[in-house]
Amino acid sequence: MGFKGLLASTALLGTLALSGAAAADPVKVGLVSTLSGPSAVLGQHMRDGFLLAVKELNGKLGGQPTEVVVVDDELKPDIAVQKVKGLLERDKVDFVAGVVFSNVMGAVAKPVTANETFLISGNAGPSTIAGAGCSPFFFSASYQNDQNHEVLGKYAQDKGFKKVVLIAPNYQAGKDSLAGFKRYYKGEVADEIYTQLGQLDFSAELAKIAAAKPDAVFTFMPGGMGVNLVKQYRQAGLADTTPFLSAFTVDETTLPATGEAALGFYSGAAWAPDLDTPANKAFVAAFEKEYGYIPALYAAQGYDAAKLIDSALKATGGKTADKAAVRAALKKADFSSVRGNFKFNTNQFPIQDFYLVKVGKRPDGKVETMVQEKVFSNYGDAYAEKCEMK
Amino acid sequence: MRRFLLAFVLFAALAAVPAFADTAMLTLVARAMIFALAATSLGFILGQGGLVSFGHAATMGIGAYAVGILMEEGGRDALVSFPVSMAAAGLFALVTGAISLRTRGVYFIMITLAFGQMAFFVTQSLSAYGGDDGLTLAARSTVAGARWLKDPKTFHYVVLGLLALTVLVSTMLARSPFGRVLAAGRDNERRLRALGVDPYAYRLVAYVIAGAFAGLAGALYANLTEFVSPAYLSWHRSAEFIVMVVAGGPGSALGPVLGALGVVLLEDGLAHLTEHWRIIFGPLLVLLVLARGGIATLLGGRRDG
Amino acid sequence: MSATLLTITGLTAGYGGTPALFGVDLSVPMGGALALVGRNGMGKTTTLRALMGLLPPSGGTLTFDGVALRGLKPHRIARLGLGLVPEGRQIFPTLTVEENLVATATPGRSGLPLWMLERVYGLFPRLAERRRNYGNRLSGGEQQMLAIGRALMTNPRLLILDEATEGLAPLIRAEIWAVLSVLKGEGLSLIVVDKHVSALAGVCDQVAVMEKGRVVHSGPAADFAADTELVGRFLGV
């Protein structure tokens, strides 16, 4: 037996033993977010929003000392499952919160809810979980994926646009997005363009749009792709002729990069930094003070997710063992959401208001999305009736 | 002999893991072992045949999708789905290998990447099976109707057993006349041809075998995560496999195993230390190269030596 | 010929731990020409590689015009004024004839007449005819001329030729020997590795015979060439 071989083997065992060490007592929340790779900025907003709420509550949720274990899902579903299992088995968390992307949610929802641990979504709201796949342990502090797209579809329909071009990345969320738009828009769809995920340059697509001469363009182009599309749309001169309707494309994660190129572009959301509620004013001010940048949707939802957990634990007196009690308390949604109107539907997704927002300039010169008009009031999603929970 | 003892100690250590590990730890180790299985199959063609496949994740992903799609269509049993996974991945390797093996060196690396990317985009467009969002498995596969794989410890031992089998097969292949021809083609193809042997068929068979075992790794991985996703086929994953194999030392049967275990466990350990773990892990890889040779070369000789 | 240009004493070197040279002693006077002979595999090329720094010596001293060569990188050694015409010619195949000549050319500091393109073309008119041809499209003789011209363009004080006439047609061989005589006449020092003893004796003053990594005989080249018994012992079958 070589000495080095022995050394390697014991070192391996040592690693295993060390990382297998057990943990302590207080309320534990696992926060799953995307913190590396090109989309990390979304996860950063969500994490910062969540942690801000915990900080404002003096590090306590429901009056209990709280430990937040932040994990990076790397936007890889298998890595996410791995890390979530760590949260459940090793850290023995009472709640899992967060999750930016639907494909990650698709992978982690089952292990979390099957473990009878509450999963509070800070963003992703796939239709399966809103519908037939709903779970008593799943709560959404955000929205159902289709809703923001429906806002734009409704707006385009109301506004009387006769002909639109739709453009989205060629993946499930992109297809769902266009389907959501078309649920309310009944005019002519001149072209549906699917682009490659992660595409950098849209000149070819912009040329097609210009050739089609639509009344408006609707797009779902998250992250850096959206930044590129917005800038190039402006550069191609289309911004002056054709309204740009979008979801998850122009928001406070991308506006620092697009800057004034996005001025006048539309989006649909349940929240904007200038939304006029007392809770929101306080939140945005505190967030900007703490982190030095303007919060996006994801930050607001992360913030609300923490507040939701806080409200439920207050109701149970800080106890987490009685799952039925916690669930009942969560369902009440007894907290003041930065979004104002907020209550849970039967599928435990929110019923809330949705707005058309438009990129504008603040008095201090920074750009942000601003509420333009309310498109839906007390709006629930289309999948709730497929959910068998009552 | 020394290598045999090293293998014994390594597998004994892995066999002892369930005695003290929690489920999360078991999941981590199972993932490491499944990657080790895939890395071993890549290590075989890379070390023995000099064939650097940059599309290995695709064969593994196809194996995973075979399990996922079968389950969606009602085929739950591992006795059916695992062989189908291996066959599907092997078939993919056969078709793409037959074309790729016309090229050499970096051209081979890139053409295998091309086929890997094609498979990736195909899975991404499989709308019926979740497309880019991936496909959640209803449950883990049954074995002859029994729900063995559901238990993390049983699953651990199944993976461990299949990993041991893979290492054994790879070692036997390396020592067989077949393996020698493969290695001869790697070191001196001209001389081999003059002996009357065209290495093409040998390479293709090796490529298919490696693909089939990667498919097996994929089948296991689908069961571990109870989820399949196009991300399993991405070129990033293929690059990770190459890193594991090269870090561990492609020349020996245990090198890729050590490389995979080392990379997965180290990544996990560093990630617990800091969110910016890559800033440590990157230079470690550079140092590993500068310090010459992989872990296994430090520990013992090369397989064909 | 009093001053010594190159002195090698006790040179040892080897490949991968296997020694190939066991204490080689050589010297070339200023303006002198040394013939280095011996059978295949006796260490002639290895000696030249060690001299040029292409193979790090494991022991001994090498002094060129008062500068110790050991530990210097090949390009530093070459810049001191050592011009190599390597075994197998090693023409750059993707460069044209003219580019081969120009690419590594250095202006002369040797005190000897300056080598420029025109002068090389004057020496080897065949090269001028083929100046636009790529290196891998030349015949063996042309390649050999190019290799010599390329080394001359670095304006060396010592020209080292390793098997520069091997495998060439007799006429071309004769042309190369004639060129070497001219070069020597101009005061250029030479080390010539070759098998053609009588031709060597026409150009070189001294001879050193290598056997199994050592110099086993040295003396005036003409005397050696005339001694058939010696030639037979060291070079014959």
Place this chain on the structure above:
Amino acid sequence: MAEALLEIAGLAKAYGALHVTAGVDLAVLPGEIHALIGPNGAGKTTLVGQISGEVMPDAGTIRFDGADITRLPVHRRARLGLARAFQITSIFPRFTALEHAALAVMAARGRTFRLLRPASSDRAAREEAVGLLEEVGLAARAGVAAAALSHGEKRALELAMALAARPRLMLLDEPMAGTGPAESAAMVALLTRLKGRCAILLVEHDMDAVFRLADRISVLVNGRIIACGTPDAVRADAAVRAAYLGDGA
């Protein structure tokens, strides 16, 4: 020359303006040792490459045992009985001489497509390999790693590997290059012993060995055969003397 084993007609190969072989005609009779000599750069290496199949000719034909093999790949020619010995052996530097020979035997007998049985368990191949090593005088060195063999021993091992195919024609490319006088003599003795077992096309610089071994000699200069005949005839040929033996080397 109807009964020639190897028959080459009008073989040519050019790289750009450089005509390496320019219409080579050559015939090797069964069982003879046929030496091919010529100065470096005369085109010997290219010709050997063309015969073995590594270099495809621009024009001309190669017939082996009556069959046209001009376009056959290397391994197919090897299977027909055209074996080639290289200048340097060691497919695996750490494999022993015996293992090298055994691989050659297994390759020749088509027993290499065995996936899971250790190569060392093929008894028949092993015995045959031992016999081959005895034949070339390497029996005592069977267990030595190929990299540790002396230069001459490596050449002998090359011969053993070539013989494993039971060839009808062996292409020997400079077997004496870089060997000492004793090793040279041993190689000459070995080749003398092999005489008659198969035809040998011997490419060699060592004139002494060539004139001692060869039944016939062909002289290649500037891509053409300028003379072909018995050693005495070639020695007496004026053109050969002028072109090749000129300088009294």
Place this chain on the structure above:
Amino acid sequence: MTLTLFLVQMLNGLQLGILLFLVAAGLTLVFGVMDVINLAHGVQYMLGAYLMVTATALTGSFWLGLPLALAAALVLGLLLERLVIRQLYGRDHLDQVLATFGIILFVSEAVRMVWGSAPLAIPMPQALSGSVRLMDGLNYPVYRLVLIGAGLGVAGLLYVLVTRTRAGMLLRAGATNAPMVSALGVDINALFARIFAFGAMLAAFAGAMAGPILSVEPGMGDNLLILAFVVIVIGGIGSMRGAFVAALLVGLIDTLGRSFLTDILKLVMSASAASAAGPALASMSVYVLMAAILFFRPRGLFPAPA
């Protein structure tokens, strides 16, 4: 599908091809001449863009920022060569893959720590912010035309450099026989260091020039690196001419595939099937192209001379 649209799309393809060429040129220099597989070339592209962000912010000018960013990239390239790459000459390709993969991880993470993970922007230079009307409703930014021009300029410069200058001769000579070059008195290590740094600067130039039209974000070099490898492999490793032709080919195939493949498929299959298959096929068109080319020409379009 009008002729105008087709021509506009050709122009778009040309522009993508030019961008690819700028990245691939450095890669093929380093690979072809030094025989080093440098996976870190993609992060050098990214670094160029980030350096440009800082340089334009510091100087307040695109034109002052560009040379500053390029100089910084050059220095970082020299540093990287001295610290790591120099140790990799003559090593196994896989060692190079492993080490440069480590560099990718390090640089990407360092960039994220320094500049944050949010996408950033480089303001477009005022003088080039205009546009040309190419077809009804579509303006083509002058900047993109300048980018095409700059790329063609660099290609021309490289051509002259490689074929006409002594540095280019040494580069070609070093690619085939480095020891001989050094035995003729040229410091081959210094030559290699300069080539590497120059390659790094070319990549940085591509990143800096792409900044005003693309977002500057972590990981922006990953996919481009793979495409650049596709380009040099299609072109034939070490061939600058091959890299140029292949870059334009890849740019055109990719752009035309994205633009017209779905419409073409609609001619032969149902609209829904076409819109499902079209984008997927368009995404893989570049890879299909590479596989096809390597099938018929296993060493690329312009294989290096033997």
